[in-house]
Amino acid sequence: MPEPLDAALTEVRTLLLDPTLTRAVAAGRRRGRRPTVARAELRPVTLKAGPRLQIATSDGVRPYTRNVAPGAESAAAVDELLAEPFGNWHVETADATLQLRVTKSGEAQVHRAATAVRPAAAPAGHDRAKEYLLDPGDEIFAEIGGSAAKRRQVDAFLRALAATLPDDLTGSLRVVDLGCGNAYLTFAAYRYLSRRGLDVELIGVDVREDQRRRNTELAQRMGWADKVSFVAGTIADAVVDPAPDLVLALHACDTATDEALARAVRWEARWVLAAPCCHHDLAKQLRAQPAPTPYDLLTRQGILRERFADVLTDALRAGLLRVHGYRSEVVEFVDSQHTPRNLLIRARRTGTEATGAQCAEYRELVDQWRVTPRLETLLATAEQPPVA
Structure with a gap:
C-alpha cells in the first residue's frame, strides 16, 4: 500500500x-x-x-x-x-x-x-545457509528485478566468472558483453567485479537501439555511466575499441555465439565466457545427410538429432578455441531446472600453439560428420593458426 x-x-x-x-x-x-x-x-x-x-x-x-x-x-x-x-x-x-x-x-x-540473523559459524551439513557472491539485498536487484530465480542465475553466473579470473587479479579490466539484451547479467558482472577492487570498464553490445537507450538510462540511474556504456550494433560489426580483456556472450542465439567467439579470438581476449543458446546451424547440416556408420541411431530420431547437434556444436567450439590458443572447457553454470540452456564455454588464453594431435583431433571429428562449423568459417578469414 x-x-x-x-x-x-x-x-x-x-x-x-x-x-x-x-x-x-x-x-x-x-x-x-x-x-x-x-x-x-x-x-x-x-x-x-x-x-x-x-x-x-x-x-x-x-x-x-x-x-x-x-x-x-x-x-x-x-x-x-x-x-x-x-x-x-x-x-x-x-x-x-x-x-x-x-x-x-x-x-x-x-x-x-x-534482517536475517547470520550465525558466527555456518552449521555443517545440508542446512547451511547459501552465501551469495552478490548480496540478494543489493540495490541493483531493485533495478534489474529480484525474483529468486533471477538471483540464483546471477549467482551461478558470477561463480563461473569468479572461477575464470585469477584470485590475485588487480588493476584495470576491460569487459565487453556481446548480445547483452536487457543487460541484467552485465550490470551484475560490473557490480561484482568492481567490488573486488578492480577498475572495470564495461561495454554492452546489442543490436536493438531501444535496449541501448534503456540500458544507458539504467547505468545513469546507478551512477555508473562513466564506467558502463552501451552501443547498438551487431556482434560481428559493433565498434569496440580498444580490445577487451574479458568477453561475455550470454545466450546469444545460434551462430551469434560463434560470432562472439570469433571476435574474442581476434581480439586475443584473455578470458571468454559464452553461454550458447539454440544450435540450429549444425542441426540443419545433420538433417541434410546420413550419419556416418555406425551412428545412424544418434540422428534418426528428430529429438535425439537436435540434442546431439547441441553437444557436437559446443564440442567443436571448445576444440576450435583450443586450436587457437585457448584452454577451454564446457561446464554447467546453472541448474537445468532453471533453464535447459545451462552450459557455459569457459576459455582462458594461453597463447600456446596447438599441437598436431589437437588439430588432427578437431579435423577428424569435423570430417567424420561432414559438417562445417560456423566458427571455423568465421576464423578462416583472420590471420590465425591453421586448423589442419
Whole structure:
C-alpha cells in the first residue's frame, strides 16, 4: 500500500542514524526531478579518529567520498541526502531492512523485513545457509528485478566468472558483453567485479537501439555511466575499441555465439565466457545427410538429432578455441531446472600453439560428420593458426 512520503523518509532517517546501520543506498530519481548526485552509498567505518559515517556519492562521472562524525554532523549530512529527489532508498541495519520506492504520484511504496540473523559459524551439513557472491539485498536487484530465480542465475553466473579470473587479479579490466539484451547479467558482472577492487570498464553490445537507450538510462540511474556504456550494433560489426580483456556472450542465439567467439579470438581476449543458446546451424547440416556408420541411431530420431547437434556444436567450439590458443572447457553454470540452456564455454588464453594431435583431433571429428562449423568459417578469414 502507498504511504505518505514524508513519513516514510522520516523512518529512513531514523534507520540511517541508527548505530546498528550496516549499509544504505540511494539511487534513481523521482518523476520530473533529478538529484544533484546520481547515487549515494552510506556505511559505518572506523577510523583512527573514531567511528564515522562514510558517504560515497557519484555525479555519474566521478565518485566523491567523505566521512562525517556521529551526532550533529551526521544528522545534517543525512538530512541533506533525504532532501534530494531520489527515487529509491535501500537501508540495512543489524535488525531491519527497508526498501523505499517513490511512485509516480509522489507516494512511497515501502517494503520492510527483519534482517536475517547470520550465525558466527555456518552449521555443517545440508542446512547451511547459501552465501551469495552478490548480496540478494543489493540495490541493483531493485533495478534489474529480484525474483529468486533471477538471483540464483546471477549467482551461478558470477561463480563461473569468479572461477575464470585469477584470485590475485588487480588493476584495470576491460569487459565487453556481446548480445547483452536487457543487460541484467552485465550490470551484475560490473557490480561484482568492481567490488573486488578492480577498475572495470564495461561495454554492452546489442543490436536493438531501444535496449541501448534503456540500458544507458539504467547505468545513469546507478551512477555508473562513466564506467558502463552501451552501443547498438551487431556482434560481428559493433565498434569496440580498444580490445577487451574479458568477453561475455550470454545466450546469444545460434551462430551469434560463434560470432562472439570469433571476435574474442581476434581480439586475443584473455578470458571468454559464452553461454550458447539454440544450435540450429549444425542441426540443419545433420538433417541434410546420413550419419556416418555406425551412428545412424544418434540422428534418426528428430529429438535425439537436435540434442546431439547441441553437444557436437559446443564440442567443436571448445576444440576450435583450443586450436587457437585457448584452454577451454564446457561446464554447467546453472541448474537445468532453471533453464535447459545451462552450459557455459569457459576459455582462458594461453597463447600456446596447438599441437598436431589437437588439430588432427578437431579435423577428424569435423570430417567424420561432414559438417562445417560456423566458427571455423568465421576464423578462416583472420590471420590465425591453421586448423589442419
